[in-house]
Amino acid sequence: MQHRAEKVVLVMVGLPARGKSFLARKVCRYLRWLGHDARVFNVGTYRRERVGQHQPASFFDPGNSSGNQARQRVALEALEDALRWLRADGQVAIYDATNSTRERRRMLEELCQRDGIPVLFIESVCDDPAIIENNIRETKLMSPDYAGVGMDDALKDFRQRIAHYAKAYEPVEDARQSFVKVLDGGRQVVVNRVDGPLRARVVALLMNTRLTRRTLWLTRHGQSLYNQRGRLGGDSELSHQGEDYGRALATHFATPPEGFEVWTSTLKRSMQTGSFLGLPTTEWRVLDEIDAGACDGMTYEEVARRMPDVYAARKADKLRFRFPQGESYLDVIRRIEPLVLELERQTTPTLIIGHQAVLRTLYAYLIGDPVEHCPHLAFPLHTLIELSPNAYGCDEKRFPLTRAIEERHSMPPG
Amino acid sequence: MQHRAEKVVLVMVGLPARGKSFLARKVCRYLRWLGHDARVFNVGTYRRERVGQHQPASFFDPGNSSGNQARQRVALEALEDALRWLRADGQVAIYDATNSTRERRRMLEELCQRDGIPVLFIESVCDDPAIIENNIRETKLMSPDYAGVGMDDALKDFRQRIAHYAKAYEPVEDARQSFVKVLDGGRQVVVNRVDGPLRARVVALLMNTRLTRRTLWLTRHGQSLYNQRGRLGGDSELSHQGEDYGRALATHFATPPEGFEVWTSTLKRSMQTGSFLGLPTTEWRVLDEIDAGACDGMTYEEVARRMPDVYAARKADKLRFRFPQGESYLDVIRRIEPLVLELERQTTPTLIIGHQAVLRTLYAYLIGDPVEHCPHLAFPLHTLIELSPNAYGCDEKRFPLTRAIEERHSMPPG
Numbered sequence: 001m002q003h004r005a006e007k008v009v010l011v012m013v014g015l016p017a018r019g020k021s022f023l024a025r026k027v028c029r030y031l032r033w034l035g036h037d038a039r040v041f042n043v044g045t046y047r048r049e050r051v052g053q054h055q056p057a058s059f060f061d062p063g064n065s066s067g068n069q070a071r072q073r074v075a076l077e078a079l080e081d082a083l084r085w086l087r088a089d090g091q092v093a094i095y096d097a098t099n100s101t102r103e104r105r106r107m108l109e110e111l112c113q114r115d116g117i118p119v120l121f122i123e124s125v126c127d128d129p130a131i132i133e134n135n136i137r138e139t140k141l142m143s144p145d146y147a148g149v150g151m152d153d154a155l156k157d158f159r160q161r162i163a164h165y166a167k168a169y170e171p172v173e174d175a176r177q178s179f180v181k182v183l184d185g186g187r188q189v190v191v192n193r194v195d196g197p198l199r200a201r202v203v204a205l206l207m208n209t210r211l212t213r214r215t216l217w218l219t220r221h222g223q224s225l226y227n228q229r230g231r232l233g234g235d236s237e238l239s240h241q242g243e244d245y246g247r248a249l250a251t252h253f254a255t256p257p258e259g260f261e262v263w264t265s266t267l268k269r270s271m272q273t274g275s276f277l278g279l280p281t282t283e284w285r286v287l288d289e290i291d292a293g294a295c296d297g298m299t300y301e302e303v304a305r306r307m308p309d310v311y312a313a314r315k316a317d318k319l320r321f322r323f324p325q326g327e328s329y330l331d332v333i334r335r336i337e338p339l340v341l342e343l344e345r346q347t348t349p350t351l352i353i354g355h356q357a358v359l360r361t362l363y364a365y366l367i368g369d370p371v372e373h374c375p376h377l378a379f380p381l382h383t384l385i386e387l388s389p390n391a392y393g394c395d396e397k398r399f400p401l402t403r404a405i406e407e408r409h410s411m412p413p414g
Numbered sequence: 415m416q417h418r419a420e421k422v423v424l425v426m427v428g429l430p431a432r433g434k435s436f437l438a439r440k441v442c443r444y445l446r447w448l449g450h451d452a453r454v455f456n457v458g459t460y461r462r463e464r465v466g467q468h469q470p471a472s473f474f475d476p477g478n479s480s481g482n483q484a485r486q487r488v489a490l491e492a493l494e495d496a497l498r499w500l501r502a503d504g505q506v507a508i509y510d511a512t513n514s515t516r517e518r519r520r521m522l523e524e525l526c527q528r529d530g531i532p533v534l535f536i537e538s539v540c541d542d543p544a545i546i547e548n549n550i551r552e553t554k555l556m557s558p559d560y561a562g563v564g565m566d567d568a569l570k571d572f573r574q575r576i577a578h579y580a581k582a583y584e585p586v587e588d589a590r591q592s593f594v595k596v597l598d599g600g601r602q603v604v605v606n607r608v609d610g611p612l613r614a615r616v617v618a619l620l621m622n623t624r625l626t627r628r629t630l631w632l633t634r635h636g637q638s639l640y641n642q643r644g645r646l647g648g649d650s651e652l653s654h655q656g657e658d659y660g661r662a663l664a665t666h667f668a669t670p671p672e673g674f675e676v677w678t679s680t681l682k683r684s685m686q687t688g689s690f691l692g693l694p695t696t697e698w699r700v701l702d703e704i705d706a707g708a709c710d711g712m713t714y715e716e717v718a719r720r721m722p723d724v725y726a727a728r729k730a731d732k733l734r735f736r737f738p739q740g741e742s743y744l745d746v747i748r749r750i751e752p753l754v755l756e757l758e759r760q761t762t763p764t765l766i767i768g769h770q771a772v773l774r775t776l777y778a779y780l781i782g783d784p785v786e787h788c789p790h791l792a793f794p795l796h797t798l799i800e801l802s803p804n805a806y807g808c809d810e811k812r813f814p815l816t817r818a819i820e821e822r823h824s825m826p827p828g
Contacts, residue, residue, distance in 0.1 A: 175602070188589070191621065192602040200759055204618065207605060235739050285745055291705075296739070325649050325710070331699055338752065345614055 006198040007086050009112050010094045011105065013123035013172055016162050017135040019185065020124050023206065024096040025392055027122070029368045030205050033361075034337065035330060036091050036198065041082045043097035044143075046074040053144045057160035062168045079108060083115050092198065100169045109177070120199050121179040122206065123172045128184050131211065132162075138391045185211035208345040213389045215257070216343070216366065217351040218359050221269040222246050223381050232303075233289060233296035238272045241402070245382045246276030248401040249351075252384060253277055259348035263287065265355060274353050286339050289355035293326020318375035329374050333361045340365055367394050420612040421500050423526050424508045425519065427537035427586055430576050431549040433599065434538050437620065438510040439806055441536075443782045444619050448751065449744060450505050450612065455496045457511035458557075460488040467558045471574035476582045493522060497529050506612070514583045523591070534613050535593035536620065537586045542598050545625065546576075552805045599625035622759040627803045629671070630757070630780065631765040632773050635683040636660050637795050646717075647703060647710035652686045655816070659796045660690030662815040663765075666798060667691055673762035677701065679769060688767050700753050703769035707740020732789035743788050747775045754779055781808050 010027060012020040024040050031038035047055070051070050059067040075097055082093035099105055105121065112119045126132060136158055140146070146154040172179045180203055181190040189207050194200065222242030226234040238246065253260070262279050264270040265287035274281045295303050295310065304311040307324075314321040322328035327335075336358060343350070354362070360377045363369070366387055369377065384399040424441060426434040438454050445452035461469075465484050473481040489511060496507035513519055519535065526533045540546060550572055554560070560568040586593045594617055595604040603621050608614065636656030640648045652660065667674070676693050678684040679701035688695045709717050709724065718725040721738075728735040736742035741749075750772060757764070768776070774791045777783070780801055783791065798813040 188604065188606040190602065190604045197756060197759070200622065200756075203621065207617065207621070208614065233739075285748065325647075334699065335749075342611060342614075345611070 005091055006196045007090070007117050008092055008196070008199060009082060009086070009108075009117055009119050010092060010202065011099055011108055011119055011121050012094065012096045013099045013105065013121050013179075014125065015100065015165050015169055016098060016158070017132050017140055018124040018126045019131075019135060019211070020098075020122075021096055021139070022135075022392065023122060023124055023182065023209070024094045025368075026209060027202055027205060028092075028094050029365070030340075031092055031198070031202070033333065033365045033371055034201070035333070035371065037089065038092040038094060039082075039085065039090060040094045040096055041078045043075050043078045043095070044145075046078045047071065048144055050074050050077070053147065054149075055145070057157045057164060060161045060164040062164060075104075079111060083112065083117070086117055087115060098165055100165055102170045102174070105172070105177075118195070119178065120194065120202065121172050121177060122202075123179060123181045125171065125181060125183045126185065131185060142391075180206055182206055182209075185209075204341055205344065208341045210345065210347050212347040214347055214349045215389075216349070216387045218363060218366075218385045218387065219249065219273075219351070219353055219383065220356055220359060220379060220381050221265075221267075221273040221353055222249075224269040226269075226297075227381065230299045230301075232298055232300070233292040235267050235269075237268055241382075242269065242273065243276075245402050246273045248382075249273065249384065250276040250278065252399065252401055253351065257349045261346075261348050261350040262353065263350060264353045265289070265358070267355070270353050270355065277351075284339055286336050287352070287354045287358055290329070290332050290357035291323065291326040293323035295323050295326065319372055329357060329361060330371075332358055333371065333374075336361060367396070419505055420610045421504070421531050422506055422610070422613060423496060423500070423522075423531055423533050424506060424616065425513055425522055425533055425535050426508065426510045427513045427519065427535050427593075428539065429514065429579050429583060430512060430572070431546050431554055432538040432540045433545075433549060433625070434512075434536075435510055435553070436549075436806065437536060437538055437596065437623070438508045439782075440623060441616055441619060442506075442508055443779070444754075445506055445612070445616070447747065447779045447785055448615070449747070449785065451503065452506040452508060453496075453499065453504060454508045454510050455492045457489050457492045457509070458559075460492045461485065462558055464488050464491070467561065468563075469559070471571045471578060474575045474578040476578060489518075493525060497526065497531070500531055501529060512579055514579055516584045516588070519586070519591075532609075533592065534608065534616065535586050535591060536616075537593060537595045539585065539595060539597045540599065545599060556805075594620055596620055596623075599623075618755055619758065622755045624758065624761050626761040628761055628763045629803075630763070630801045632777060632780075632799045632801065633663065633687075633765070633767055633797065634770055634773060634793060634795050635681075635687040635767055636663075638683040640683075640711075641795065644713045644715075646712055646714070647706040649681050649683075651682055655796075656683065656687065657690075659816050660687045662796075663687065663798065664690040664692065666813065666815055667765065671763045675760075675762050675764040676767065677764060678767045679703070679772070681769070684767050684769065691765075698753055700750050701766070701768045701772055704743070704746050704771035705737065705740040707737035709737050709740065733786055743771060743775060744785075746772055747785065747788075750775060781810070 012024050014020045021042065028038045028040050051074065058064055061067060079095060082095055086093055095108070099108065109119045136155065140158050141151060141154050172181060175192060178193045178195065180194065183189070186209055191203055194203050221238070222245035223239045224242055225236040225239055228239050256279065260279065262274050262277055262281040264274040264281050264283050266283050266285045267288055270287070271283065295307070310324060319329045322331065340362070352362070356379050359379055360374045363377060364371055364374045382400065382402045384401055386397040386399065387394040426438050428434045435456065442452045442454050465488065472478055475481060493509060496509055500507055509522070513522065523533050550569065554572050555565060555568050586595060589606060592607045592609065594608065597603070600623055605617055608617050636659035637653045638656055639650040639653055642653050670693065674693065676688050676691055676695040678688040678695050678697050680697050680699045681702055684701070685695070685697065709721070724738060733743045736745065754776070766776070770793050773793055774788045777791060778785055778788045796814065796816045798815055800811040800813065801808040
C-alpha cells in the first residue's frame with residue numbers, strides 16, 4: 001500500500017519515568033520498519049549537550065528562572081531541528097520531552113502549524129508506584145545524568161526532579177487537540193481526534209503495547225526436501241534431518257514455560273516441525289514464506305540461467321526486489337504487520353516456527369535493525385533464537401540445537 | 415490465523431438514538447465476515463414481542479413501577495437467550511439495550527460471569543443535537559413502535575422517552591470493568607482493560623468507524639488477455655475491450671466528486687484500468703486477486719482434466735477451498751481486513767478497481783451478505799457498482815458501462 005507522505009510531529013507528554021522514551025522509541029522502530037522515515041528528537045540529549053549533564057534537581061524547579069530559560073532554549077532548539085528535518089525529507093518527528101504544561105504544548109502546536117505540520121500528542125500517565133520505581137531504576141539511573149553518582153543519591157535526586165515537574169503538570173485534556181493518552185502502561189487508552197492512516201497505525205501500536213515482558217523464540221522449520229535440493233518455496237515435507245530438528249526442539253521445550261504458545265505458518269514444513277512438541281499450535285497464514293511467484297520451485301542457479309534479468313534485479317536490491325507474480329521483503333513486512341500487533345498485545349511466551357525471509361523481517365522489527373538489513377540477516381536452519389526483552393531492546397541467545405546431527409550429515413547452505 | 419474460540423458478551427450502553435444499534439449491527443457484520451459466530455440480541459425487539467409495540471413514553475419513566483418490571487423482565491429474557499446460545503455453539507452475543515444504570519450493568523456482568531463468559535461494555539455517548547436528531551428521524555421514527563403514528567407526535571414521544579432514560583443515566587466509569595466508550599461518533603474513543611484477540615479486533619473496528627457517509631464504487635479491471643483466454647490468475651495486460659472499459663470509466667468519472675480517491679491492486683490489469691482516469695492512484699497489494707497457486711495460468715477445463723481432485727474439492731466448498739499453494743476465499747478475507755479498516759476510517763469517495771474474488775469478499779462485507787455467499791456473488795466484467803450507505807446498509811446501483819462495446823465484441827464469461 002502506498003500513501004501520500006503524511007508528515008506529522010508526535011509530541012510525547014508526561015512526567016519523568018512514565019515510559020515516554022520507551023514509547024517514543026517503540027513508535028519510531030515500528031514506523032521505520034514499515035518504511036517510514038521517523039526520528040526521535042530527545043530534548044534531554046540536547047540539554048546534556050548544551051547545558052552539560054549532572055544538573056541537580058533544582059535545575060528542574062519551575063521557580064528556578066535561569067534553569068527555566070535554559071530548558072526552554074534547548075526545547076526550542078530540538079523542535080527547530082525537527083521541523084528543519086521535516087521540511088527537508090523527514091516524515092515523522094517524535095519530540096521526546098515532558099511537555100507537561102498546556103502553554104508549552106500550545107507553543108509547540110503553533111510552531112508546527114506554521115509549517116503546516118499536524119501534531120499528535122502522546123501522553124503517558126502512570127500512577128502505579130511499582131511501574132514508576134522500576135522505570136527509574138532501569139533507565140533513569142543508567143542515564144548519563146547520573147554517571148558516577150551513587151544509586152541512593154541518584155534515586156533521591158531523580159524523585160525530586162519528578163516532584164518539580166509534578167507541581168506544574170497539566171494533563172492533556174483539550175478536546176480540540178489530537179491526542180492519545182496511555183494510562184498505566186495500556187490499561188486504559190484514550191484516543192481523541194486522530195486523523196490520517198499513519199497516525200491510525202501509531203494508535204494501533206500504542207493500543208496493543210504492553211509493559212509485560214516475555215521471551216520469544218524464533219526458528220525456521222526443520223530442513224525440508226526442497227531445502228535439501230536447494231529449491232525455492234514449495235510446500236515439501238521435512239527431510240530426516242528436519243525431523244531430527246523437530247525432536248531436538250521438543251527436547252529443548254520439554255518443560256515449557258507457563259502459558260507457552262506455539263505459532264506456525266500454514267506450510268507443511270512448519271506445521272510438521274511444530275507437531276513434534278505435542279502442544280496445541282496456532283497456524284498463521286501470514287507466517288508463510290515469501291512468495292517466490294514465477295520462481296517457486298526453482299534453484300537459484302535455474303533462476304540465474306532462465307531469468308537472468310530477474311536474478312540481476314534481485315542481486316541489485318534484495319529488499320525491494322519482487323519475485324515476478326510474487327512478493328518482495330517489503331511486501332512481507334506489510335503482510336506480517338497484523339501479526340506484529342498481535343505479538344505486542346499478547347503477553348505469553350511464544351515459539352514462532354517460520355521461514356527464512358519472513359523471520360528476517362520479524363527479527364528486524366524485534367531487535368530494531370534497519371529494514372535494509374532484512375535480506376542479509378543470518379538465519380541458519382536448525383538454530384533456535386531466544387529473544388528476551390530488556391528496557392529498550394532485546395537480549396539474544398542462539399541455540400544450534402542439532403549441531404551433533406549436522407556434523408553427521410552434510411548440510412547445504414540455508 | 416486460528417484462535418481458540420474466545421466467547422464474549424458485548425453489552426451496548428447508551429441513551430436512545432445514540433447509534434447503539436448501528437454499532438451493534440456493524441460489529442456483528444464485521445465479526446461474521448471474519449468467520450466468527452456473532453448475533454445481536456435486541457431487547458427492544460423482545461419488548462415489542464412480549465409487551466406489544468406502541469408503548470407510550472410513560473412506559474419508560476423510571477417512576478413507573480409496572481413499566482420497570484416489564485422492562486426488566488424482557489431484558490432478562492433476552493440475556494438468558496443470549497447465554498443459552500453461547501453455552502451451545504454461539505461465540506459473540508451482542509446485547510443491544512440502553513443498559514444505562516450501574517446496577518443493571520453489574521447484574522448483567524454477574525449473570526455472564528456465572529457462565530464464565532467475559533463482558534465488554536460498548537458505550538456510545540453523544541451530545542451533538544444534530545447527530546441525535548438525525549438518528550431519531552432516520553431510524554427511530556421508522557421503528558414498529560411508531561407505525562401509524564404521525565411524525566410530530568412520534569418525535570415528541572421519543573424525545574420524552576429519551577428524557578426518562580436521561581434522568582437515570584450513569585456513564586460507564588468503573589475502571590475495573592472492560593469497556594470501550596465511543597464519543598460523538600468516534601471523535602474520542604476510550605478503551606479500558608480490553609483483553610483477547612477477538613475483542614482487540616472489535617476495538618480496532620470501533621476506533622475506525624466514522625459516522626460520515628460516502629459513496630464507494632467497486633469494479634473489476636477491464637478485460638485482460640487472460641480473461642479473453644479463460645485463464646486463471648497471471649499478470650497479463652488489458653485486451654482492447656479492457657482498454658475501452660478504462661476509457662468508459664474515465665468518462666463516467668470525468669467530474670470526480672471532491673476528495674475522490676482511486677485504489678488499485680498491484681497487478682497490471684488493475685493499474686492499467688486505473689491509469690485511464692488520469693488521477694493519482696493508491697496501489698494496494700492486499701487488493702491483488704486470489705492466489706490460484708499451482709493452478710495459476712490454467713483454464714478451469716485444464717484444472718478439471720489435470721487435477722480432478724482439486725477441481726472436485728473446489729466445487730464441493732468454494733468458500734473454504736484453498737488452491738494448492740494458493741489461497742481460499744477465507745484467506746482473502748483475512749488478508750483484506752486491514753483494507754476494510756482503512757475504508758471505515760477514511761471518509762472520501764473512493765473507486766476500487768479490483769478483481770473478482772477479492773471484490774466479492776469486500777462486497778459481502780459492505781452489504782452484509784453472509785460470507786458463504788461470497789464465492790457466488792455476481793461480479794461481471796465491465797460493470798461499475800455504486801454503493802451509497804444508508805442508516806444500516808447500502809443502496810446499490812450497477813452501471814454496465816460498456817454495453818455498447820460488449821454488444822460489438824463477443825465476451826467470454828467473467
